[in-house]
Amino acid sequence: MAGPGATGQRDTVIGMAIMASAALLLPLGDTFAKALTTVMSPVHATMWRLLAQGVMMVPLAFLLRRRLHGPMFSPIVALSGLLLMLTLAAFLGAFERMPIATANAIFFVEPLVLTLLAVPILGERIGLPRLIAVAVGLLGAVIVIRPGLATFGIAAVFPLGAAVTFSLNMIVLRHASKRRSGLTIQCGATAYAAVGTIIGLMIWQGPSSIIAVSAAVPLWTWGAIAGAGATAAICFVMIAEAFRRVEAGILAPFQYLEIIGATFFGYVVFGDFPDALTWLGVAIILGAGLYVFYREHRGAD
Secondary structure, X not given: OOOHHHHHHHHHHHHHHHHHHHHHHXXXXXXHHHHXXXXXXXXXXXXXXXXXXXXXXXXXXXXXXXXOOOOOOOHHHHXXXXXXXXXXXXXXXXXXXXXXXXXXXXXXXXXXXXXXXHHHHHOOOOOHHHHHHHHHHHHHHHHHHHHHHHHHHHHXXXXXXXXXXXXXXXXXXXXXXXXOOHHHHHHHXXXXXXXHHHHHHHHHHOHHHHHXXXXXXXXXXXXXXHHHHHHHHHHHHHHHHHHHHXXXXXXXXXXXXXXXXXXXXXXXXXXXXXXXXXXXHXXXXXXXXXXXXXXXXXXXX
């Protein structure tokens, strides 16, 4: 009969496997989303993706209803939904003009941005080694972005904006999760983000713009919307389950597996493959990020 230690070890292995699978699968949703930006604006694509994600979350939440804990609708969850909406809109703005792998590579400065934001917002202290790692990681982002500015224009900076809003969302989630389960937050934030995007579009362009864009898209668009929503919903539930089993410090580096999925789907579907300079920047960003994770896991400055 397995003891408590064996059970804990099994949970850790299962949690890591779930997180790795989610990280490899997430770029499939990005691939669907990038396809959407060929027939509609990134903002409209954001709205439809969030709506589809919300619809897909309903049956998943029902099946896993025993893991719904705490208030789903509250100001802090609404703030998480706003940041989710901004992150996705910035990402889709990048996908409209650049390969998925390139956008993901720039976005992966997020752990470094989170380290910096934790100082003024959470009052955390970081020592010189981590500051150097952050500087090196940001240098890697510059290497990825610099050739992109000439090719993609200002859109090359969009993933940086996504990294900032995502990092802010991580800080919000730290507070929200004190009274709620991860699944509860995901459901509530998705609902707020979807409604917020609809309201924002109606104010910005009017209700007729949503109807006009929806009527003009080809039939395959609805399959892509469903695919993007389903992939996102399933992956977010998987991530919540992984974090339920394993502490964040162990799981965080697995997010870098998204680079593999993004490169694979980007090449197979769109024929995009990062050049040598991009891979150099990716290596620098990943190395700096993994170092920061290592220092945080050991509790060092």
